[in-house]
Amino acid sequence: MSSQAERLRNRLQRARGFSSRLLEDFSTPEEWTRQLHEGGNHAIWFVGHMGTTDNFMISILSPGQDESREEFSRSFGMGSQPSSEITDYPPIEELLAYMNSRRDVFLEVLDGLDDKSLARETPEGTPGFMPDYASVFETAVWHEALHSGQLSVIRRALGHPPIV
Numbered sequence: 001m002s003s004q005a006e007r008l009r010n011r012l013q014r015a016r017g018f019s020s021r022l023l024e025d026f027s028t029p030e031e032w033t034r035q036l037h038e039g040g041n042h043a044i045w046f047v048g049h050m051g052t053t054d055n056f057m058i059s060i061l062s063p064g065q066d067e068s069r070e071e072f073s074r075s076f077g078m079g080s081q082p083s084s085e086i087t088d089y090p091p092i093e094e095l096l097a098y099m100n101s102r103r104d105v106f107l108e109v110l111d112g113l114d115d116k117s118l119a120r121e122t123p124e125g126t127p128g129f130m131p132d133y134a135s136v137f138e139t140a141v142w143h144e145a146l147h148s149g150q151l152s153v154i155r156r157a158l159g160h161p162p163i164v
Contacts, residue, residue: 004115008137009107015144016103018163022151023047023096025160029086034154041082044089046151048076051099053143054106057136060126062109072098110137 023043026032032044041049052072059066074080075089089095118134130136156162 004118004134005110005113008118008134008141009110011141012103012107012110012137012144015141015148019046019050019144019148019151021163022148022155025155025158031158032092033082033084033086034158035082035084036154036157039081041147041150042084043151043154044086044092044095045076045080045082046147047092047095047099048072048089049080049147050144051095051102052076054099054102054140057140058102058106058109060122060130060136061133062105065105065109067098067102067105069098106140 023046026043033042035042052069055067055072056077059068071090075083083089113133118132118137120133122130122132122136126136130139152163
């Protein structure tokens with residue numbers, strides 16, 4: 001694995017590790033669907049959105065490993081609006097398993113790339129902010145950080161002390 005791939009892997013693992021630590025404090029349906037404002041993202045949406053996003057990125061880099069689920073795309077894809085009703089979602093265990101399995105595959109895809117492969121242009125139709133393979137992984141890092149920040153604020157609003 002190239003040093004660039006190693007750095008990307010490290011950042012992806014650190015971002016997911018932090019998110020996972022935040023998620024440990026969510027247990028009740030009320031906590032999983034806690035929104036700080038009308039239409040705000042909540043923890044269950046975060047889990048589904050991270051899995052759906054990793055899967056989208058897998059579909060760009062290695063379409064044969066894509067595991068799209070229409071109901072997940074509707075509920076958690078870009079532009080989706082979180083529902084305050086937990087019954088509108090699959091069981092949290094299923095969503096966590098999907099999120100974790102998609103990250104495992106995403107990392108496997110990364111492990112198969114060297115510096116030359118990471119510099120390869122992404123396929124036509126890929127959003128313009130991801131012009132090459134490396135940028136797909138970079139986007140995953142900042143995207144997760146953005147949403148884990150939201151998750152962190154919800155967690156604190158529930159009365160949990162800071163992690164860091």
